[in-house]
Amino acid sequence: MPITASTEDGEHEMFLVRLLYMLQQVDSRLAEIERELQSLDDGSKLEARLGEHKTVIEDLRERIRVVRRDVMDLELALKGVEGKLEELKEKMRSGAVRNPREVVRIEAEMRELSRQKDEIETRALQGYEELDMLQAKLNSEEEEHKRMSEELNAVRRNYEERLSQLHSERERLIDRRRQLVSQIDSGVLERYERLKERKGGIAVAAIDGTLCGVCKVTLTASAWREIDNPEALPTCENCGRIVCPPPELWGENE
Ligand SMILES: [Zn+2]
Numbered sequence: 001m002p003i004t005a006s007t008e009d010g011e012h013e014m015f016l017v018r019l020l021y022m023l024q025q026v027d028s029r030l031a032e033i034e035r036e037l038q039s040l041d042d043g044s045k046l047e048a049r050l051g052e053h054k055t056v057i058e059d060l061r062e063r064i065r066v067v068r069r070d071v072m073d074l075e076l077a078l079k080g081v082e083g084k085l086e087e088l089k090e091k092m093r094s095g096a097v098r099n100p101r102e103v104v105r106i107e108a109e110m111r112e113l114s115r116q117k118d119e120i121e122t123r124a125l126q127g128y129e130e131l132d133m134l135q136a137k138l139n140s141e142e143e144e145h146k147r148m149s150e151e152l153n154a155v156r157r158n159y160e161e162r163l164s165q166l167h168s169e170r171e172r173l174i175d176r177r178r179q180l181v182s183q184i185d186s187g188v189l190e191r192y193e194r195l196k197e198r199k200g201g202i203a204v205a206a207i208d209g210t211l212c213g214v215c216k217v218t219l220t221a222s223a224w225r226e227i228d229n230p231e232a233l234p235t236c237e238n239c240g241r242i243v244c245p246p247p248e249l250w251g252e253n254e
Pocket residue numbers: 205212213214215216217236237238239240241
């Protein structure tokens with residue numbers, strides 16, 4: 001009984017080995033799709049990094065709040081010290097202080113206030129410098145955050161797009177597989193599946209000149225004799241795979 005296959009030009013006799021060859025093509029592509037689906041970047045790693053980076057920015061903002069508050073406190077303290085200094089200067093200028101010991105005491109107090117004023121000014125200046133540095137760092141981290149967010153969006157867009165491409169290709173292949181399998185005897189199918197499992201996913205090798213396309217060993221005469229038999233399954237005696245001429249040579253036998 002002849003084996004037939006549906007092709008673009010309708011039903012016609014089909015070599016069993018060619019059906020298996022086509023099935024192998026479908027299965028190999030399905031395996032590739034599965035591997036790509038497994039390795040597809042859905043952006044979750046970048047999303048985690050983005051989350052960690054957010055705490056860097058929050059810490060910086062908190063540090064800026066603290067330093068800004070310290071600087072404001074220093075400015076207030078400075079005003080207080082300056083006020084007191086001004087008061088004492090005024091007191092000295094007014095001539096109200098006559099007692100020499102009182103003069104010495106006030107002069108000492110003024111020196112101490114000047115020292116405090118210098119110290120506060122130095123600390124405030126350091127605070128302003130730190131604020132500038134923190135603000136510059138915050139700006140660059142925010143820039144980096146924006147860049148990472150954009151990258152994440154792009155990764156997610158690519159992921160969604162590729163995912164739907166792969167899913168629809170897989171659907172088409174599964175349909176094609178169903179169509180092929182319906183034309184192959186179940187015993188032959190079992191043999192194919194077992195072989196595929198044992199041979200790293202490749203049960204059917206394309207013939208490459210006079211060689212098995214997978215193990216590259218010359219095919220034996222018995223394999224060649226079976227090539228022209230539509231119901232035979234020519235086999236590579238070296239690796240045990242079923243061998244089939246490549247599709248570009250199929251026309252020659254019909
Ligand atoms: Zn081989």
